[in-house]
Amino acid sequence: MTLLHWAIVSPFLFAILIPFLYKAFRNVHTGWFVLLLPVALFAYFFQFISMTKSGDTIKETLEWMPSFGINFIAYVDGLGLLFALLITGIGSLVVLYSIYYLDKKKEQLHNFYVYLMMFMGAMLGVVLSDNLIVLYMFWEFTSISSFLLIGYWYHRERSRYGAQKSMLITVFGGLSMLGGFILLYLMSGTFSIRELVMQSDQLMTDALFLPALLLVLIGAFTKSAQFPFHIWLPDAMEAPTPVSAYLHSATMVKAGIYLVARLSPVFADSGVWLWLVGGFGIFTLFWGSFNAVKQTDLKGILAFSTVSQLGLIMSLLGVGAAALHYTQLDDNIYMVATLAAVFHLINHATFKGSLFMVVGIIDHETGTRDIRKLGGLMNFMPITFTIAMIGAFSMAGLPPFNGFLSKEMFFTGMVRVLEMDIFNLDTVGMIFPVLAWVGSVFTFIYSMIIVFKPFTGKHQPEKLDKKPHEAPLGMLISPIILASLVIIFGFFPNILSERIIAPAVAAITPSLIEEGHAVEAHISFWHGPTPELFMTFGVILFGILLFLLLPKWRKVYTWIPERFTLNSFYDGGLIGSERGAYSFTKGYMTGFIRTYLVYIFSFFIAVLLFSLWFKGAFAINTEELAPIGIYEVAIALLLVISSVTILFAKSRLTSIISLGAAGYTVSLFFVLFRAPDLALTQLVIETVSVALFLLCFYHLPPLSRHEERMSFKLGNALISIGVGAVVTLFAISAYSTKLFDSISSYYIENVYEEAGGKNMVNVILVDFRGFDTLFEICVLAIAALGIFSMIKLRLTRGKEG
């Protein structure tokens, strides 16, 4: 294990220590100890920047299951490093924030930080693994730890509901992703992403390519809350706010983005990939921002806003894939989309993290997150208001914040879709800029709602549980740092571009960087009077107009009735499948033994008849048959008559005696077919059996003693005739196709020489095949012991002794 491996698993190891620290130092908030680790990790990963800037990568292998090709390969390149820095950096800030947010006396801090560290380690594992199976393992760790964190306040029903929902959806996606990975392995013979990228040309032509692509995309879409899998994210807002800020805005929901970006070199040559990633992304952008305006809960707005921004990044990655088809790098204007995706990824993490923290502060200081109850907080919380304003204006895409820059680049990327002439983009591609623009208008509206509804307007102290006041300084540190980053990245975007963005873009589109070219990642503040700028003006203009007229057109949201929402489909589907499974099981598990026998016999008939017919196995060969004798026929008639009598017997005594008659007839058969030992045994045993039957008959309960004929049931008759016919057909067919002679000549020749006996059957029973006899004796012994204990042991009815 190298230092890099230790760094990835260190959060897991540290999580073991947390409960001990919690118990040992009750007076110190456990978060202070936890804070050390992400800060140290951030510093550790920070030193890789100079390495990735020059285009180098690190690859360290730790053997895990080498015979299966599954090894823990830690791989650091621009993309992995960008995510690692986000995870550890925002992780540090979130831990710091949570120290002030969570009360050390009231909350179960050891649980919280154990889950949080588990999550951080899992996330680092996802972004720094080169092996797909290891990536999948860490991926499911993020699902599990996210489940635990959402259900942190497990006594609330909404928390449990949200946790279950997110678990079901993300694990569904995770499993289908695993299927995609296995298909990739079947095609290429490797689990390593590096080697997959090298083979991407051959993979394209494989029949399994498209299924693998779809399955992997389902995994990425569920994790990153893309339409229609976004429904778990708003319900995950029941988690404590630091968790929402960390998992559900900055890191976990970007795991899907990471996966799409990471596997772009493998899949992106395909038009299906471009359309799915781009199309679902752009529609998610629109749908998320459209629904965010409807929400009244601040965290609900932020949840849908996250959905929408993730859709934005996803659509940029999809459109960026088109860059692969225009290979001359020097004037590759399509690269701008990938560039914008990476830049917006960073920007979103900064402003969304700070906004969640702001909402947490409002919740913490006023006791509610409902915008209908909040208002006029500006005077009480000036610092919080400033942070909220910076974050929300950046989200809306206003200058001079970083959101403005990435939104301009976003529009650039979307407008350039129109110039592409591949995969029908020149015709249907029109939806990209249109939806992008409409989504941005809604983004502007809900950003304004976040700023102006709680902080301006009339203060309503009677609706609040607490008297609002400014948050403690410790709680403000993290959002202040994030808000400062928003401004710094806004004014000086190029401190990022050379060091972080360019290597990340190089990792997403490696085939374009072959000839030692560097990625042109210069982000300029002013492009001149371009169409993008006018689009932004239009967004602001229409945004302001619609925000002011919001009460007038709110009715739009009632157009879609509650029944047709995705949530009600999910709930209905869950309840429906539970009910369906219940009634299905209830339907065929009747509890009557007769029903199950019907299933078994029907299956027997169907399968055997089908295979007999399908294989054409039925044959009649009359050459080998023994001649029909008069005695045999007479006895056969006797046997048939006695057994059929059982069916028509009115009293049970008759049926028992008929059974005895059948048994004695069978022993007569044994006599005729020259089997003296069998005849002897059959006679004795039939006698004992009939005696036993009579015993049972005698002890029939007097009340239900009904001497009546069996009522005729057609279904039963058909099934039993079927079984009998199948057995007859098989017997005739088997006899007619004898493949080789019996081995019995050996027994006949050697029974005296080798074993010293003249009765062949007995010598076979005790000498040649004595083992059978041993265990047959065991069977009898067990039956006898069982009968004895059944009669003697009476534990169930204590009162009878």
Next chain:
Amino acid sequence: MEIVMAIVVGILITVAVYLMLSKSLLRIIIGTALLSHGAHLLLLSISGLKGGAAPLLGEHAKSYVDPLPQALILTAIVISFGVTAFFLVLAYRAYQELGTDNMDQMRGNEGND
């Protein structure tokens, strides 16, 4: 002769299955007993019913019937007897404890439903 035996066995099994599908416990056990008769006869006849002496070397015959299926049937008879005896006593105890032999009434108790 083997075809005749196959048909007889088919009839035995038909009757046995019909009895096993009935409601009375005693009839079900009678059905299993008939089923084992059918199986034994099938074993005997499928190996061939050609003439030959009984499998005793003292007969000094030219050919004997096949001794191996007879040994198998003997084992099967004893085992099916053991199982039938056990079932019968089980049914007898069930009569005693539950007071019924109707399979439709033996469906576990309410708590297990």
